[in-house]
Amino acid sequence: MRPILALLLVVAILGLVQAYMKFQASLPATRSVQQIETKAEGVYTADITLTFDAEPDAFSLEPTSLLVLFRGQELLRKKATVKAGTPLLITDIPGMTEGRNEFYIKATPPEDETEQSRAVRVRVLRDGIPVVERTLWSEPGAPVEGAIHVDVPRVVITEDDHDH
Amino acid sequence: MKSVVWLSLVAFSLSVATLQAQDEPKKVIVCSTTQVADFARQIVGDRWEVKSILAPGQDPHLYEIKPGDAKLVAEADLCLENGWHLEGKDWMRTLAQGAGKPLVTCVTDVEPLSLEGDGATFHDPHAWFTPQNATIFVRNIVRGVSQLDPVHRVEYESRAELYVNQLRALHLWTVRQFNIIPAEKRVLVTSHDAFNYFCREYGFKSASPAGWSTGDEIGGGVTPDRRRRTVESIKQHGVKAIFVETSVNPKLLRQIADDAGVEIGGRLYSDSMGPPGSAGETYIGMMRENVLTIVEALK
Numbered sequence: 001m002r003p004i005l006a007l008l009l010v011v012a013i014l015g016l017v018q019a020y021m022k023f024q025a026s027l028p029a030t031r032s033v034q035q036i037e038t039k040a041e042g043v044y045t046a047d048i049t050l051t052f053d054a055e056p057d058a059f060s061l062e063p064t065s066l067l068v069l070f071r072g073q074e075l076l077r078k079k080a081t082v083k084a085g086t087p088l089l090i091t092d093i094p095g096m097t098e099g100r101n102e103f104y105i106k107a108t109p110p111e112d113e114t115e116q117s118r119a120v121r122v123r124v125l126r127d128g129i130p131v132v133e134r135t136l137w138s139e140p141g142a143p144v145e146g147a148i149h150v151d152v153p154r155v156v157i158t159e160d161d162h163d164h
Numbered sequence: 165m166k167s168v169v170w171l172s173l174v175a176f177s178l179s180v181a182t183l184q185a186q187d188e189p190k191k192v193i194v195c196s197t198t199q200v201a202d203f204a205r206q207i208v209g210d211r212w213e214v215k216s217i218l219a220p221g222q223d224p225h226l227y228e229i230k231p232g233d234a235k236l237v238a239e240a241d242l243c244l245e246n247g248w249h250l251e252g253k254d255w256m257r258t259l260a261q262g263a264g265k266p267l268v269t270c271v272t273d274v275e276p277l278s279l280e281g282d283g284a285t286f287h288d289p290h291a292w293f294t295p296q297n298a299t300i301f302v303r304n305i306v307r308g309v310s311q312l313d314p315v316h317r318v319e320y321e322s323r324a325e326l327y328v329n330q331l332r333a334l335h336l337w338t339v340r341q342f343n344i345i346p347a348e349k350r351v352l353v354t355s356h357d358a359f360n361y362f363c364r365e366y367g368f369k370s371a372s373p374a375g376w377s378t379g380d381e382i383g384g385g386v387t388p389d390r391r392r393r394t395v396e397s398i399k400q401h402g403v404k405a406i407f408v409e410t411s412v413n414p415k416l417l418r419q420i421a422d423d424a425g426v427e428i429g430g431r432l433y434s435d436s437m438g439p440p441g442s443a444g445e446t447y448i449g450m451m452r453e454n455v456l457t458i459v460e461a462l463k
Contacts, residue, residue, distance in 0.1 A: 059295070059296070059328045059329065059331055060299070060325070061302075061303055061321055061325060061328065111296075114336055114340075140336070141336045141339075142336070
C-alpha cells in the first residue's frame with residue numbers, strides 16, 4: 001500500500017512541476033519599463049589629444065591604437081599609429097541625450113614603453129564651447145583606458161514657457 | 165507514513181535534477197595540447213566542454229595516437245591544434261581530418277621564427293611562449309567558436325578581452341622581473357629548443373642539446389654536435405644554471421650540467437602545463453613559475 005501511495009505522490013508532484021513549467025513558459029515576456037530619452041540640444045563634438053604615439057594593441061582581439069565608444073557604438077577606431085600632440089576631432093556626436101552620457105576611450109602606448117605612465121586629454125564641446133575637459137592616465141606600460149561622463153542638464157518646461 | 169514522505173521527497177529531488185540535466189547538451193572542443201585547452205577554457209567558460217588529448221607533462225612531439233583519441237575527436241564539435249608540426253607527424257590534424265571535424269590552427273597569424281637545421285628551414289612551433297602570441301592563439305579560438313556558435317559571440321569576446329588583459333599584466337610583470345638579471349647573464353639553456361620566442365621577447369640567448377623537437381623530425385633530436393656546442397656555450401657565457409623541462413627526460417641535461425660544471429636551476433614548464441592542483445596548471449601559472457625559477461637561478 002505504502003509504495004503505491006509513494007508512487008501516486010511522485011506522479012502528483014511531477015505533474016505539478018510539469019504544469020508549473022508549462023505555465024511559466026506560457027507567460028508573456030516581462031514588459032520592461034520604457035525610459036524616455038530626450039535628445040540633447042546643440043551640436044556635440046569632441047577632441048582627443050595623446051601625449052604619446054599610440055600603436056596597435058598586441059593584447060586585444062582586434063589590434064587597435066585608439067578606440068572611442070559611445071553607448072557601445074564605435075565613434076572612432078584607428079588601427080594605424082596615431083601621432084602624439086595632434087588633436088583628433090570627432091564631429092557631431094550622434095545620440096547625446098539629457099542626463100548622463102558616457103564615452104569609453106582606449107589608447108595603447110608602444111609595447112616597448114613599459115616603465116612610463118601615459119596620458120590622453122579629452123574635451124567634449126557643445127556648439128564649440130567646452131563642457132567637459134579631462135585627462136586620463138595609464139599605469140606604466142598599460143593602455144590609457146577609461147570612461148568620460150558628460151552630464152547634460154534636463155530642460156524643464158514650465159507653464160510660463162507655454163504662455164509665451 | 166514518514167518513509168512515504170521521505171521517498172516522495174527523494175523522488176521529487178531526482179526528478180527536478182533530471183529535468184535540469186535535460187538542458188541543451190554542451191558542445192565539445194577537443195584540443196591537442198594543455199596550453200591550447202587552457203586558452204579555450206578561458207574563452208568558452210562553462211558553455212562548452214573542453215578536453216585535451218595530451219595530459220599534463222606529456223610531450224606533443226613524441227605523442228602517438230591512441231585508440232581512445234579517435235573516439236574523443238569523433239564526439240567533438242571543434243578541434244584545436246597548435247600547428248607548425250608541434251604535434252609530431254601532425255597527429256591532431258590527422259585525427260580531425262579522419263573524423264571530418266573543423267580544425268583551428270592556433271599559430272595562424274603568428275609571425276614565425278624561422279629555424280634552420282639539417283639543411284632545411286622551418287617555423288618554430290613553440291609560439292605560445294610570449295603573451296603576445298598567446299593573444300593571437302586566443303583570437304583564433306574566439307573566431308573558431310564564434311563561427312560555430314554565433315549567438316554567444318559577444319560572450320566569448322568579453323571573456324577573451326578580460327583574459328588578454330591578464331596576458332598583458334603577465335607580460336609587464338615578466339619584463340619587471342627579468343630586470344633583476346643583468347643583460348650579460350641572460351642565457352637560457354634548456355632540454356630542447358622550446359624557448360626561442362620567449363628568449364627573443366625578453367632578451368635572452370638560448371641554447372639546448374636538442375633541436376626544436378625532441379622527436380626525430382628534420383632539425384629535431386639530440387646530435388653529438390649540438391651537445392658539444394651547448395657545453396661550449398655554457399662555458400663561454402659563464403652560465404650559472406641550466407634548466408630541465410617538465411615534459412622532457414632530464415637525464416641528458418643532468419649529464420651536460422656535470423660536463424659543464426653548472427647547477428640545474430630548476431624545472432621549467434615547456435611543451436605541457438602542470439597537473440591539476442600544481443602552480444603550472446594554467447598558462448599564466450606556468451609562465452609565472454618559469455619566470456620565478458629563471459630569476460631565482462640566474463640573478
